[in-house]
Amino acid sequence: MNAPDSRVDLRTAGLAGPVPGDAPGEDERLSLQEVAHALGFHFARSAAAVPADDEARLRHWLGSGEIDARQAEVLARAVRPGSRDMAEVLGWLGVPARHVRAALARVEASAESLACVMNDFGFLSPEKVARALALQSMRHPYLSPADADALELSEVAQTGLIGAHFPGWVPVAIEGDGAAVRVVVSGLEHMTQARNALFRYRLRFAIASALTVRALFQRFFSSSERQFDEALRQIQQTLRLGAAAGESEASPTALRDCLEALLRHACDVGASDVYLHGTGTVGVIKFKVDGAGQIFRTVPLEVLDRLINKLVHYARVREDSLRGDGLRDGALDPGEGDLALQRDLFVRFSFRVELGHARAGRTAVVRVLDRHSHTVDFDALGFDGTVAARLREYCASASGLVLIAGPTGSGKTTTLYAMLKEIDPEATSIQSIENPVEFRHGLWMQYEMRRTAANEGVEWARWLKGLLRNAPDVILMGEVRDSDTARTLLDGANTGHLVFTTLHTNSAASAIGRLQRLGIDRDELAGALLGVLAQRLVRRLCVHCAVEDERPATRDMLARAGLSGSAVRPRRADPAGCPGCASTGYRGRALVYELLDVGRATRRLIESGAPTSRIDETAIGPARSLLACGLRLVATGVTSIDEVRRIAPVDPAVAEGVA
């Protein structure tokens, strides 16, 4: 790589020497480091004494072998001052010219922004769209999700620069003795809004994805919790006044505000579910965040009852259908007229309500679906190099079956979408049957199955057979639960289609037994199966408050798995937590996984009907098991041993020889 002839001439590449044109002010130009960051080039941190000057730095990276000649050329051209068009920037980010052409044609026809079209067509993830905007601007650095995660904005939040509702931008720092504000935006339109709102200040911008900007707002600036308490206070007041006057109705607007603030706050804290139920004396409202429950508020039973009434109303479930038997469900609808919920809440999230009668009275569970959770980049999922490379090879296969296994809430759909987005959506016909379609993709054909109680299995298989006549190249089936669907999927995989689906099993090897119990022929399965990825989610330790884990049992466990030495730094959650993690000690989640890659030996085992344990031992082994993956995350301080214990039974004998 470092042969002299592979060196790029910095002068012809435009880095050295003056360039005419209307360049931004010197202090506002992106540095080479920032450009490299936005392009997604990573450099070894250990590289000591990197020169400060751009040209010298580029020579240094080139000389130390950290970048190759092509990267150097892109970097040199990218930091050259002057205007650049989006197509050029997209080229640097690896978007093929034909995709740029297709997207530009749609921009011309629909007047949407190029960034928006690139995202909808799946040519570029939201994160890369943000990078592209930063590069095109040449003066606004890109803020990555990891950088945003490390920010602590409690002080900025005290300054009152921002109102109660999300304005589309977020202030992250006060600079220059209070005269300037650093603002993070996701698009140029938000810059204008920020300029109008903060006209007293000199503004400096940084660009991040819409997801990152909103996450910062939710962590530090949201007031939905306060709004909930305010609405709750009003409801109780009107109920008290009403009781004195012999009436029993709470103010409908206060109830609406209370429910809206509750939903908003659930979204703000990243809750996947909201539980409302009575205890006999009070009502409990509980959130599930990152897979763990936490009580949000206890409220009087009469308030709980009215909140559930409101949910019944917005979910448009007939009250009488609730009497007598079991559970009912419906999708929450913002409604119309004076009592409508604000629509901005429904742009990113959808809510599914399950209603029921428990021993202690009516219950409601609101499931929160975040459409953005499926816009995650494959690279951001955290697979190690070997597994990532194998999964990418599956995506490049012409046919075969790929399974993602894990219990509910283990992030299977997110992984599935991220993998499918690795497949060129223009050159291949990607078709899916989902229930529901959680993320819309402009170039996929997505069919949505309605939930029907009685003949669900029959319906899935019938739709799938129809889909196979639709000339698909790649098939995504939300889930396989019955033998008819399983057999049809396997037929598809054996007749030139690349098939992706999910299974509810605990380990990769047990997925094979599960399919056989569904009546799948062993030889057919062995012939079609490319691999099974089993996965779980563990909570990430809060970066602000995690403490060192000095418990001998933890060290002992890691040591037995071969993880010891000075690089092993296990941490655990601080029981007190901090404001940054809502006192839970954790924030966000990380993937723990094992990949059963079907090679020749494994194929023979499947054909011969070998037991699950044998397949597990041969194809995966202790060093690459779910547990081993989890323990490695413990050793690097990403998660705690307590989290890994929760998802994988830690049997000392099993942990032997992990590393």
Ligand SMILES: [Zn+2]
């Ligand atoms: Zn914390």
